[in-house]
Amino acid sequence: MHKIIVCDHIHQKGLDLLTNQDDIQMENLAHLQKDELLKLLKDADVIITRSSTNVDEKLLTCAKNLKAIIRAGVGVDNVDIDSCSRKGIVVMNVPTANTIAAVELTMAHIINAVRNFPGADAQLRIQKKWKREDWYGTELKGKKIGIIGFGNIGSRVGIRAKAFEMEVITYDPYIFASKATDMGIAYTENFEDILKCDIITIHTPKNEETKNMITAKEIKQMKEGVILINCARGGLYNEDDLYDALKSHKIRWAGIDVFNKEPGTDNKLLDLDNVYVTPHIGANTLESQEQIALQAAQAALEAARGANYPNALNLPVKEADLPKSVKAYLELTQKLGFFCAQANKGAITSVHLNLEGEIGKYADSLMAFALVGVLKSSLGDKINYINAQFIAKERGIEMSVKTKKNSNSYKNLVTISLATAQESLSASGTVFEEDIIKLTDINGFNIDIEPKGRMILFKNTDIPGVIGNVGNILGKHSINIADFRLSRNSNKEALALIVLDSQISENVIQELRGIPACISIRNVTI
Template identity: 35%
Template sequence: MAPRVLVSDKLSPTAVEIFKDRGIEVDYLPELGKDKEKLLSVIDQYDGLAIRSATKVTEKLINNATNLKVVGRAGIGVDNVDIPAASRRGIIVMNTPFGNSITTAEHAIAMLFAVARQIPEANASTHDGKWEKNRFMGVEITGKTLGVIGCGNIGSVVAMRAIGLKMHVVAFDPFLSAERASELGVEKVELDELFKRADFITLHTPLTDKTRGVIDKDAIAKMKKGVRIINCARGGLVVEADLVEGLKSGKVAGAGIDVFETEPATENPLFNMPNVVCTPHLGASTSEAQENVAIQVAEQMADYLTKGAVTNAINMPSISAEEAPRLKPFIKLAEVLGAFVGQVTDEAIEEVEILFDGSTTEMNRRALISAALAGLIRPQVADVNMVSAPIMAKERGIILSEVKRDKSGVFDGYIKLTVKTSEKTRTIAGTVFSDGKPRFIQIKGINLDAEVGQHMLYTTNYDVPGIIGLLGSICAKHQVNIANFQLGRNRPGGDAIALLYLDAPFPPEVLRELRATDVILSAKPLSFDVAA
């Protein structure tokens, strides 16, 4: 029986033809994504779902999708897809990470010009028969400082275009190396420095827990008077109420907003404010970009449904069917090793070394490296996948090295990750036990044996009596249940670590209490995707 695909958002007709040419039945119903109940009632009939941003692939929808095997997002963002729920059901989520980069970057530059010269308001005024030449006094772009928050694929294109306009570009990106910054011709700075110096600020970062509200009232207070802000990335990066206050006070001279906290945005406090240019999420809306992402997502989904090939998957490594049974547990291991370091690292990453020991040297190391890099980068760049992670690492100038070593210890094979930043070096090693589950076996050179859980707490502390009691009593006082508890130290009285496997996320107020003690040096909550 031929696979069946539903296209529930507007895609290029070329995508439909690609599915048909590959022998796949396809229903093109571009308005269905907006009808949640109707979509819910028919989704069980399909093997594949091709979407853009209108369709919300919720856990409820996924639970009804009893035959669904793959969701393809024509575009880079997948925040409208519940990826953990899809992973639990074994549904592959694909995107097209590089199909609309140029288009989105060009829209940001267009918004920058529009705000600098008040073009939309001047246009409306002139059409009304007015000649308000003195009212619309703009500012020049040339010689101004542009602050780019997020200098990855799209941000780097914006930076290069801005340099061509004779702007000085300062960039904040935790993964941007000094070498890559030099290559682009931008000055790498910390976020507060960017706020202090930029005449214009443009955002090109995904929406994550770390980036949500990155521009709020506190950030605006640090900016120059008369700053202009452009957001063509994701709604939620800018706290809209705080931006409104900044505009009213005159601290912010103008804004170009293409994305909103709630979309579709039919009402918004930013609407009709002076020198605020608003567009309805047009960043990727050019005929070229729409065609590119539609073709890509159709080809990727068709390849998977007919051949089993996996490309640009968010939650699935690109591996063959033959090697999957043995490799998949080590893919998960590599990912959690990277995720561990990524969650405890705030500085820019300069070098990554991955050591393969014993049996792991004979595995698909490219897939393992990609998984480790994806885990490492994902805390900062939520949309990264195993295909895009090596490219993103290269773009940021991260030096990657691989070491193979014959079996050197009690384990048949293990993986060790070493990450160097400008301030410190972090190491973590792990293996897979006979149950197929990943385990941490060494952190900071300290040996231990720790199961990987969805919610964990990692602490560094002095090796003094009472640590177990301290951690246990504080957790008990706040009703935090500990499923597993592992300790390690490098020597008696030296550096020590603790790794707690918890039933639920660690509450912030408990973290503050732990950090206030005189023996806990650091305490970091961790989260891992442990779905099979």
């Protein structure tokens, strides 16, 4: 018998599915205090949690037999994934069950913003006033909506916006334009096109690239009276800048379901009368809760039986099962993929992995890590080591792995070549002394540096004075250089990889791009 313990409340249909299995012993302990719960996890093969149970070292120490954890929902902030990986425990979530709920909440916020239903309701119901003249709204028909992020949720918002006869345009540098245009939705590679819209809604994961994606700078370029919606992740819009623009009515209305710090009961946005707020209820429909419970229960059954690990967020590898050097190569490969995806942004057409040396024995695992690195910046938590290859195939990405028994340069060498519709880029790396990770080559330029931190990749014509120009611009903006590595090729070109102590703004990047010898500049953070 496989033992599954439900630690937090889920819909009854999920419990029924678990109960009606001959080979499963299910215990619903969601009613217990957490200290009592921990005492009863010793024999659990799989646990199902929500946000109320912290999966930390304390829990993992108690659950000695644990093979898998199911997070019944999307977010896994309460799960120590690294500790789970070290112990060989698979962590899974349920990322799509609440898609329709999130889409419809977005549409509700949009409609509220143009018709002010809460205000009209409060005046009539609470103040007992019948003043129709106070409630002139606007119509969605003919308005232009900009959708940032065109995944499962963003694309469905686009479909519904078209049903309202809106003009729809999307910005998502990680998809092919045809994904939008085949649906009759305009696609742009220029983010400024989104800023010109009447309504803007965001549907991206939260990462270094998307955090503070909308700030005072972007708001300044927007229309007077623009409407902003965020039902995705807190912090995608800078809340201080959003507050100022709402107060000045540059932004006419904002619909907000998520906050940078939650619970958001003391958020100053709540003080404004042109903000519609909900307490992070994107997944709160009866249908989505039922689907979350059923999908979580089904995932728990498959994991308990060892049949499958749907939506796994980590690779179930115990530290004791791998040499220390191999684990370092897994980390290196993922970092190389992450590096290439940031340095060569766009819709990916191919990913090729070349392995030289004995590390080629682990080709399958290394390819999974490479794909997670490549797709992480565009998909966030939706990508994992189990589904990476499937998603890559679904997106039409060509993949290959080549191995070579010996390396001409190092004991082992990993090279990732990533192509987008615009260009191709390759990066190589190796590991010294079992755990010292080094980037050794970028597009034929020899580099010796640890792939870590905030970096600028600066390519230029190899003429005197360029390094001085770069240093002067960075110094002028009080940006300190932590490391500077330079390489040259036979084509009279140079490539500098510059590690910075602080984040670099787009204005500074544009200034560096203005150096006459500059061929290209890329911003990468690992």
